[in-house]
Amino acid sequence: MRRLTPFLGLFVFIAAWDLAVRLTGAPLVPSPWEAFRGIGELTARGLLVKYVVASLFRVTWGYLLALVFAVPFGIAVGMSPRAQATINPLLQVLRPISPLAWIPIAILWFGVGDFSAVFLIFLASFFPLAVTAMHAVHDVDPVHLRAGENFGMSRGELIAHVVLPAIVPQLIVGMRIALGIAWLVVVAAEMIAVSSGLGFLIVDARNAGNRYDLVVAGMVMIGVIGIVLDLAMRRLEKLDFVRWGYVEG
Amino acid sequence: MSKVEISNLSMRFGSTDVLRDINLSVREGEFVCILGPSGCGKSTLLNIVGGFIQPSAGTASIDGVPVTRPDPRRIFVFQERGVFPWLTVDENVAFGLFRLSEAEKRDRVTRYVQLVGLAGFENAYPRELSGGMKQRLEVARALAVNPDVLYLDEPFGALDSITRLQMRRELLRIWQAEKKTILFVTHDIEESVQLADRVVIMSARPGRIRRILDIDIAHPRDLSAPRYIQLRDIIFSEIGLAHQV
Amino acid sequence: MRRGELILLPLAAVLVLAGAWQLAVMATGTTIFPSPGDVARGLGELAGRGILWSYIGDSLVRVVSGYLAAVIIGIPFGMALGWFPILERIVNPIIQLLRPISPLAWMPLAVIWFGVSNTAPIFLIFLAAFFPIVVASMNAVHNIPPMYLQAGRNFGLSTPRLMAKVIVPATFPPILVSLRIAFGIAWLVLVAAEMIAVDSGLGYLIIDARNAGKRYDLVVGGMLLIGVVGLMIDALFRWGTRTLMRREVTE
Numbered sequence: 001m002r003r004l005t006p007f008l009g010l011f012v013f014i015a016a017w018d019l020a021v022r023l024t025g026a027p028l029v030p031s032p033w034e035a036f037r038g039i040g041e042l043t044a045r046g047l048l049v050k051y052v053v054a055s056l057f058r059v060t061w062g063y064l065l066a067l068v069f070a071v072p073f074g075i076a077v078g079m080s081p082r083a084q085a086t087i088n089p090l091l092q093v094l095r096p097i098s099p100l101a102w103i104p105i106a107i108l109w110f111g112v113g114d115f116s117a118v119f120l121i122f123l124a125s126f127f128p129l130a131v132t133a134m135h136a137v138h139d140v141d142p143v144h145l146r147a148g149e150n151f152g153m154s155r156g157e158l159i160a161h162v163v164l165p166a167i168v169p170q171l172i173v174g175m176r177i178a179l180g181i182a183w184l185v186v187v188a189a190e191m192i193a194v195s196s197g198l199g200f201l202i203v204d205a206r207n208a209g210n211r212y213d214l215v216v217a218g219m220v221m222i223g224v225i226g227i228v229l230d231l232a233m234r235r236l237e238k239l240d241f242v243r244w245g246y247v248e249g
Numbered sequence: 250m251s252k253v254e255i256s257n258l259s260m261r262f263g264s265t266d267v268l269r270d271i272n273l274s275v276r277e278g279e280f281v282c283i284l285g286p287s288g289c290g291k292s293t294l295l296n297i298v299g300g301f302i303q304p305s306a307g308t309a310s311i312d313g314v315p316v317t318r319p320d321p322r323r324i325f326v327f328q329e330r331g332v333f334p335w336l337t338v339d340e341n342v343a344f345g346l347f348r349l350s351e352a353e354k355r356d357r358v359t360r361y362v363q364l365v366g367l368a369g370f371e372n373a374y375p376r377e378l379s380g381g382m383k384q385r386l387e388v389a390r391a392l393a394v395n396p397d398v399l400y401l402d403e404p405f406g407a408l409d410s411i412t413r414l415q416m417r418r419e420l421l422r423i424w425q426a427e428k429k430t431i432l433f434v435t436h437d438i439e440e441s442v443q444l445a446d447r448v449v450i451m452s453a454r455p456g457r458i459r460r461i462l463d464i465d466i467a468h469p470r471d472l473s474a475p476r477y478i479q480l481r482d483i484i485f486s487e488i489g490l491a492h493q494v
Numbered sequence: 495m496r497r498g499e500l501i502l503l504p505l506a507a508v509l510v511l512a513g514a515w516q517l518a519v520m521a522t523g524t525t526i527f528p529s530p531g532d533v534a535r536g537l538g539e540l541a542g543r544g545i546l547w548s549y550i551g552d553s554l555v556r557v558v559s560g561y562l563a564a565v566i567i568g569i570p571f572g573m574a575l576g577w578f579p580i581l582e583r584i585v586n587p588i589i590q591l592l593r594p595i596s597p598l599a600w601m602p603l604a605v606i607w608f609g610v611s612n613t614a615p616i617f618l619i620f621l622a623a624f625f626p627i628v629v630a631s632m633n634a635v636h637n638i639p640p641m642y643l644q645a646g647r648n649f650g651l652s653t654p655r656l657m658a659k660v661i662v663p664a665t666f667p668p669i670l671v672s673l674r675i676a677f678g679i680a681w682l683v684l685v686a687a688e689m690i691a692v693d694s695g696l697g698y699l700i701i702d703a704r705n706a707g708k709r710y711d712l713v714v715g716g717m718l719l720i721g722v723v724g725l726m727i728d729a730l731f732r733w734g735t736r737t738l739m740r741r742e743v744t745e
Contacts (some may be wrong), residue, residue, distance in 0.1 A: 188683075
């Protein structure tokens with residue numbers, strides 16, 4: 001019975017959705033079945049796979065690029081109080097600029113297409129990752145740094161053998177949050193700036209003939225992929241050499 | 250020549266006098282306990298000798314060379330939290346051996362894991378170990394680089410009293426086997442009399458040496474022998490404690 | 495590090511960045527991309543036309559309405575889920591399914607339900623903030639050390655008193671952290687929603703400046719405004735957190 005309760009929740013949700021559509025008789029809002037058929041139709045037309053791949057492609061590249069740049073940057077800034085005093089205020093102003101506000105500039109620099117989207121995802125992921133790495137460096141236990149120094153490590157060795165492993169648990173949490181934001185941003189970017197991907201699917205389905213069944217089908221796909229990405233990141237938190245960083249339980 | 254020589258050493262943090270005019274020399278292979286109440290600057294003293302802090306005046310020298318920074322020939326053992334939680338037992342012990350060949354690394358790791366009685370836990374992570382085991386792991390990590398001096402800063406403070414007694418016996422066994430010079434900071438009077446060749450009794454704020462007491466009892470020490478009790482009581486009265494609860 | 499450096503170093507960084515920007519504009523000879531001076535003039539023009547403050551005001555009204563609704567509904571809802579395991583087992587899967595749907599993806603539905611009005615973007619902001627707050631409140635209740643509850647019961651506290659004296663104070667710090675994160679997401683969504691669905695606000699300013707005559711000076715000016723206003727709100731959060739948490743920190 002306990003194993004079934006989550007499905008009960010899902011069942012209640014779908015039933016309530018169906019009932020609401022029937023009762024209000026809203027002509028535009030699709031029922032669960034219509035949305036489901038919508039997914040079938042998209043699959044048959046080959047659009048589903050194409051759009052999912054397009055969205056994932058952009059997220060993967062933007063996110064990985066951000067990771068490669070942001071983590072060393074965050075560590076370097078975090079290790080030097082002076083660098084931090086210099087750069088942090090700038091970072092704090094740039095960070096709250098919604099990555100989507102860069103859309104006009106992205107289009108100006110990279111044109112309408114994948115490069116623009118990758119650039120926006122990069123921005124969306126870079127700031128949270130850099131700030132996480134920077135703060136995580138501050139939280140490294142001084143006892144561990146001193147132990148490293150005591151064993152005669154150079155600064156580089158200290159970063160590789162002490163700082164990096166010490167920040168990984170916090171970094172993974174930051175990576176999960178950043179990936180969530182990246183996924184949010186790719187959908188928005190595709191609604192505004194490109195003509196493929198799941199975000200585009202949603203706007204296009206609405207603009208071209210009020211196909212709200214496809215709109216909701218697109219939303220379901222966005223949700224499902226979002227869950228898969230989040231679960232994948234959560235698995236990282238179970239790795240043996242990072243589990244110390246989380247409260248057990 | 251003495252191994253560790255502290256001369257006219259003073260330390261101020263801002264306007265607070267933490268240590269004043271400390272003079273102490275420690276022989277090679279000697280086990281010295283630095284005993285004092287919380288806040289007497291004994292940890293600061295150990296950190297200065299370890300090279301982590303620079304003194305305001307005076308010097309600490311080892312083998313005649315003034316200490317200016319940490320050195321792998323002298324290893325500092327923190328309370329158990331000094332072990333790296335992201336490394337296994339084996340990897341922790343190997344931590345300081347990063348410049349050695351794989352074969353030599355493996356030899357040393359095996360040897361010191363054995364020595365501190367952690368055989369069978371080579372692949373365990375610190376979170377799976379008890380407090381006493383973590384403390385032994387940290388001692389093994391220190392010994393593995395074959396230092397000539399060990400600094401221990403209240404290493405057994407976080408352990409329960411039974412484990413603490415066992416750890417003292419272990420430490421003495423290791424000390425006798427490895428012939429290290431040990432500076433051991435503690436606030437536990439019994440502990441100092443059980444372990445040390447000499448006890449350095451410090452006064453609180455500013456920290457000064459009140460007295461240096463020779464513990465002239467051979468190991469293993471009988472904790473109910475008259476001489477043991479006599480020495481312990483000397484320290485009690487030196488610190489100004491009536492020996493009653 | 496001396497006190498002066500704390501002011502001088504970031505100032506130097508800003509000047510170097512502005513200088514590099516200016517140089518890049520001059521070196522490439524671009525006529526589209528604005529120089530720092532163009533942006534300053536653009537912002538001055540907006541202020542002169544009276545649009546600047548009204549757009550900032552419109553954006554703030556939207557983000558604050560949606561966000562407050564999310565806070566007021568989300569915290570009690572999340573805490574209830576955390577407290578009643580049955581409720582959680584039924585509702586949590588629905589939340590986990592809805593949460594990763596980008597709030598922007600709700601736009602078409604929001605437009606059917608609320609029309610093209612202020613309500614649609616407010617609804618999106620509500621969604622953006624609601625799920626993180628619910629999940630954090632739920633986890634905050636899970637993570638109350640059982641000792642606290644035991645102690646509360648041991649002293650014979652009634653359920654409402656247990657709520658007031660133990661549960662709320664114990665969950666307060668983690669929820670506060672999530673409120674700040676949720677606001678960051680709400681701010682991000684606000685800009686996107688204004689780019690798509692309405693004709694005022696900072697997001698609209700950016701997209702309109704581009705579409706109507708490629709006024710990139712106004713685009714960049716709008717971006718800077720978004721950054722500065724966002725930074726000020728974040729500073730407000732940090733100040734609030736510090737003030738409210740002093741008790742916890744000094745314990």
